[in-house]
Amino acid sequence: MDLLALADFNLVARHGGFGRAARAAGRPKATLSRRVAELEGALGLRLFERGARTLKLTEEGRALHERTGLLLAELDETAAAIALGGAKPRxxxxxxxxxxxxxxxxxxxxxxxxxxxxxxxxxxxxxxxxxxxxxxxxxxxxxxxxxxxxxxxxxxxLRDRLVVVASPGLGRPAANRAVPAVVRGLSGGDAWTVAAAGGRSRICYEPVLRLSSLIMVRDAVKAGIGAGCLPISLVSHDLTEGTLVHWGDVDGPDxxxxxxxxxxxxxxxxxxxxxxxxxxxxxxxxxxxxxxxxxxxxxx
Missing domain, CATH: 3.40.190.10 (Periplasmic binding protein-like II)
Incomplete structure (x- = not known):
């Protein structure tokens, strides 16, 4: 396969047309058109559907572009790095x-x-x-x-872990009684299984707020409306400062x-x-x- 013709094909595919590719590369439009036609002839495939005013990749053309475009770009980067005598990121x-x-x-x-x-x-x-x-x-x-x-x-x-936290004013419920909770989105379940000093236990909860962001969940929990299950990295500072209290680590993988x-x-x-x-x-x-x-x- 002619790598130069393949590079010209990817140039046209990337810019969405022979004219735009020619202007971007400073190359004659006729040359690009001829090279792509030669590549199509060598492969026995039509790579572009040519309309009066539009140019669209065929299914085969799209597959070829996806598989070769990035590889050609990386070859260019490698050659440039070698020519410069080093591998400086750019x-x-x-x-x-x-x-x-x-x-x-x-x-x-x-x-x-x-x-x-x-x-x-x-x-x-x-x-x-x-x-x-x-x-x-x-x-x-x-x-x-x-x-x-x-x-x-x-x-x-990086690893993180989930913990159940609440504001100091929210008392931990007795066994089998549900605590109000702030959850993310449409999280399922009705209880958290946590590991604490006394062993594993279940904390039943009833959602009172459903929020799309864990940062919003944390802020609502700090406001005292309910308990929440959050990454330790997000609440570590609040636990240290005492604005939240730790009810236990959630039992499960990190x-x-x-x-x-x-x-x-x-x-x-x-x-x-x-x-x-x-x-x-x-x-x-x-x-x-x-x-x-x-x-x-x-x-x-």
């Missing part, structure tokens, strides 16, 4: 991160990373939904307890934050630099480190 780095982690930590992490690597254009999108990394153009995603995906490579960089990237991609210098940045911020990946980072205090 260019765009797109990251998708979950809502709560973004709200409490990503702003500071992004600012520190930008200070270390001024030639990287960092873009962070906040969302909890699963994303298609290739289709949506992400270099790295951060997710909480993600489902297994053979197309992705992942590693845990919350694990993962970094993920496509398994078929070479790990870019930019992604490697950001993974190293996370490791420096959270060397042990413990809940206490995240709590300390959120509050700006040194971990014990």
């Amino acid at each position: 260019g765009r780095l797109r990251i998708s991160a979950p809502l709560l982690f973004s709200q409490v930590a990503m702003g500071r992490l992004a600012a520190e990373f930008a200070g270390k690597h001024p030639e990287v254009r960092l873009e962070v999108t906040t969302e909890d939904r699963p994303v298609d990394m290739v289709e949506e153009g992400y270099d790295l995603v951060i997710r909480v307890n993600p489902d297994i995906d053979d197309s992705l490579v992942g590693r845990i960089f 919350i694990a934050l993962w970094t993920l990237y496509p398994s078929r991609r070479l790990l870019s210098v930019r992604v490697s630099a950001f993974l190293h940045h996370l490791k420096q911020a959270f060397p042990n990946g413990s809940p206490d480190e995240l709590a300390s980072y959120v509050t700006g205090r040194s971990s014990p």
